[in-house]
Amino acid sequence: MATIPSLPGRDEVLRMARNTTDITGQLLDTAQNITRIAINTFDPRDGSGPEVLRVLRETTAELAEASASPQAQEAFYRIVDTLTRLGTTGAPLAVHPVSEPVRALLAALGDSLLPVLDAVEPAVEEFATALGELVEATSPLLPAAAGLAAGTLLALTPLIRAATGVLRDSTPELRRIADALTAALAPLMPLQVTLAERAAAAGAGAVRATLPPLADLTDAAAATAKAARPVLIAGEELFVSGLERLQPALMAAASHTGSVARAVAVRVSAAVSPAAEQGVVVAVSPA
Structure with missing residues (x-):
């Protein structure tokens, strides 16, 4: 070879x-x-x-x-x-010689993936459009996210440099580890190949035996879902109606929570600021 x-x-x-x-x-x-x-x-x-x-x-x-x-x-x-x-x-x-099976694999992947890509193209386009709208809507948060990412990178830089220095100084030990792993794993590779072939044969037999019952089960599930479609639609309508009725209460609760949080923030700010003018009392009542 x-x-x-x-x-x-x-x-x-x-x-x-x-x-x-x-x-x-x-x-x-x-x-x-x-x-x-x-x-x-x-x-x-x-x-x-x-x-x-x-x-x-x-x-x-x-x-x-x-x-x-x-x-x-x-x-x-x-x-x-x-x-x-x-x-x-x-x-x-x-x-x-390895390049020949690689080319065959790429050709098979291309022939198999083209119909899949044609089928998912509309969904991908719709998802890309929705993702673009989401990014545009969350654009005010992007500077904060960029600052957080920059801070994280700056915090990780010393760790990476320290790890690089340790690995550079430990090159002989790393080579010894690599040689030991190679010497230990090389005799096991033929056994692993044999076990993989046996596992592949057993798995293929299990798949062949499982596919017909799975097809029957799928047909039964599809028929059940088709028969229960009105019930599912009615449940979805009920769930959506409940959410619409709960929306005013949720908005009122969120507004009340925001008012309480602002009041607490003002009181805490007044308590931790001794340099403020004396005799000024700040009182905020929750709405």
Whole structure:
């Protein structure tokens, strides 16, 4: 069986990332020069024919100079080199024997999921619309939620840094743990595969034996629900009518509770503020 090709090491990835960063900076400088050239070309203050021809000639010359500069040539060369290295690293994975079942799995998933996606598309659109309306209605709470999230991240940052330092200092121990787990689990894998095959066969037999009674039960439940539909509708109507009758009482109770809370807050504020003016009595009666 062919072995899985090794992934690039940490130093190789860091070097490629630095090369990509340098190339990106050089390309941004080149793009800035090209943008300046385009702005000069389409400047509305230079609208005459000879002036446009002169600007076009200068543009062509500057483009030729920019593309022929050592910096641009080096940037292009390093881009090609990086892409070549990435392709060389990923090419064995594309022709690896594991890729064939993966492609078959993706094809089967695509063929099976397309009808499901077509069926749920209206529901998904309706849900997305309702979710957008909900987000718009709760937009006043978003700044508070963002502040809470930022505070939580700031509180977790020291813990993450401390954990990173501990893990970095414990690299030999982690490697020993990984080697011990690998040595302990490797002999068990063939046994697990055999047990999985037996479990799959038993599960398939159980499913085959269970599906016919389940289909009968589903038909009976559907018939029962169809017969009891008027009763269910009447119960829903009764429940909704009860909620409509309770709504005024709930709103009055909520208003009364809010008034009491405001009164308590005012009294507590007056009690814990000794700097307030003496002789001023604040009394709030609940509505």
